[in-house]
Amino acid sequence: MxxxxxxxxxxxxxxxxxxxxxxxxxxxxxxxxxxxxxxxxxxxxxxxxxxxxxxxxxxxxxxxxxxxxxxxxxxxxxxxxxxxxxxxxxxxxxxxxxxxxxxxxxxxxxxxxxxxxxxxxxxxxxxxxxxxxxxxxxxxxxxxxxxxxxxxxxxxxxxxxxxxxxxxxxxxLGKATGLPQLGAQGVPAVVTAPDGRPGITIPNQDAPTELIDHVLTLGDGAEITAGDRVVMHYTGVIWDSETVFDSSWERGAPATFPAVSFLEQQDGIVPGLAEAIVGKTVGSQVVVVIPPELGYPEGQAPATIPAGSTMVFVVDILGIEDRG
Structure with a gap:
């Protein structure tokens, strides 16, 4: 492991x-x-x-x-x-x-x-x-x-x-606060520090070839719908290298993104992540494994993400922003 x-x-x-x-x-x-x-x-x-x-x-x-x-x-x-x-x-x-x-x-x-x-x-x-x-x-x-x-x-x-x-x-919310759920075989395991920061254990096996999302903590808040502006803490890791390529925890504040793919909306998020968080509830922590075809198109990934990478996100869903 x-x-x-x-x-x-x-x-x-x-x-x-x-x-x-x-x-x-x-x-x-x-x-x-x-x-x-x-x-x-x-x-x-x-x-x-x-x-x-x-x-x-x-x-x-x-x-x-x-x-x-x-x-x-x-x-x-x-x-x-x-x-x-x-x-x-x-x-x-x-x-x-x-x-x-x-x-x-x-x-x-x-x-x-x-x-x-x-x-x-x-x-x-x-x-x-x-x-x-x-x-x-x-x-x-x-x-x-x-x-x-x-x-x-x-x-x-x-x-x-x-x-x-x-x-x-x-x-x-400051971190996921829901009911802990059972783990799943072949899915990265997550242990959280008292402040909510995740420690991620990558299975010692080949990366999955399909999108996987698994609820680690089930919140009882509102359900995320497509287009909602979601307040989230997250950590992103490359499956093969175990490298953390992005983390809102390290920046000291959660981020807000619309629950929509950046292929559909300029300020959207990675397609696989957008698909995974829709239908989840506020207060939940979710681990998402994203195969390359649901990640960044060729030539568009940040320098911290090698081409063809399988990405792992651990996301705490903290709320839905209302700018009305």
């Missing part, structure tokens, strides 16, 4: 925001960022999910990172480990100017974090909020980005105060 080890102001500022999984919180959800006085001075006009008009007294003094709920959303509080999409505007607490903000456009990708992770204040602020919430958070540049992480040319000191206004668009 062969085993593969378990394994996305200024442009600079927005890139820092953009760079930066059990489901079901209770009413006792404990926010990482506590409620505090400073964010209660932030006044916001405009609809949630639209670019806000923000005012507050300046200079705004902060007492560490604090947050306030300006508009309460609906549903269950977001638990640590869930994947959260949001829009955010960042203001100088010194003079109130807008430093940077996300697109506030349903046609553009939102910002994404794993709730409760220690990546930055954004990941921490969203924990225990509900989808549809508008939050205000205050802190320093160091609280938001970390000490010494920004280009000095931006003219922002680590101890300068900032104000964030954040709209929570959507929340998804």
């Amino acid at each position: 062969r085993t593969v080890p378990a394994l996305l102001v200024s442009t600079a500022l927005l890139a820092s925001l953009a760079a930066c999984a059990p489901l079901g919180a209770s009413a006792d959800c404990e926010p990482v960022i506590p409620a505090g006085e400073s964010p209660t001075y932030v006044e916001v006009e405009g609809e949630v999910f639209e670019a806000p008009e923000v005012s507050f007294p300046t200079p705004l003094r902060t007492n560490g990172a604090e947050r306030a709920v300006l508009v309460e959303g609906e549903g269950e509080p977001i638990a640590a480990g869930q994947v959260v999409d949001f829009q955010v505007s960042l203001y100088s607490g010194v003079d109130g100017t807008l430093i940077t903000q996300s697109a506030y456009d349903t046609a553009a990708n939102p910002l994404r974090r794993t709730a409760g992770s220690d990546m930055d204040i954004l990941a921490e602020v969203v924990q225990c909020a509900e989808v549809g919430s508008r939050l205000a958070a205050t802190g320093t540049i160091a609280d938001v980005f970390g000490e010494g992480t920004l280009d000095p040319a931006l003219g922002l000191a680590d101890d300068d105060s900032v104000v964030l206004v954040l709209d929570v668009e959507a929340a998804y």
Whole structure:
């Protein structure tokens, strides 16, 4: 047996925001960022999910990172480990100017974090909020980005105060959460780390010549239909060489793809993978073995995938994105 080890102001500022999984919180959800006085001075006009008009007294003094709920959303509080999409505007607490903000456009990708992770204040602020919430958070540049992480040319000191206004668009699973299923002969075996990252064992045999998909964990969420925009974590491995050629886990955030072949739609996915995930349910983990004829056409594969390769994908289906 062969085993593969378990394994996305200024442009600079927005890139820092953009760079930066059990489901079901209770009413006792404990926010990482506590409620505090400073964010209660932030006044916001405009609809949630639209670019806000923000005012507050300046200079705004902060007492560490604090947050306030300006508009309460609906549903269950977001638990640590869930994947959260949001829009955010960042203001100088010194003079109130807008430093940077996300697109506030349903046609553009939102910002994404794993709730409760220690990546930055954004990941921490969203924990225990509900989808549809508008939050205000205050802190320093160091609280938001970390000490010494920004280009000095931006003219922002680590101890300068900032104000964030954040709209929570959507929340998804952080990893597959369904019921474990029995394995199948000749199919790669998968063992997952506590955070959901898969370790993949390739059988010591010739690669299958037909498409194989096997549900490893059966979720009880919505069923994927053709064309759905599927939020997924995945790892892709070459059968023969055991090489990992792509992994959303390594990039630190799940990807979103339409459940359709790239032969039919430009932003689609590998034909065999599109065929395999349609009909599967949110919360499931699926292993998919894709023969060359259902992979990349000749001459179109990425450099990391040799021609004629059989590919193996392990996919956690985390949710269905709604851009309506």
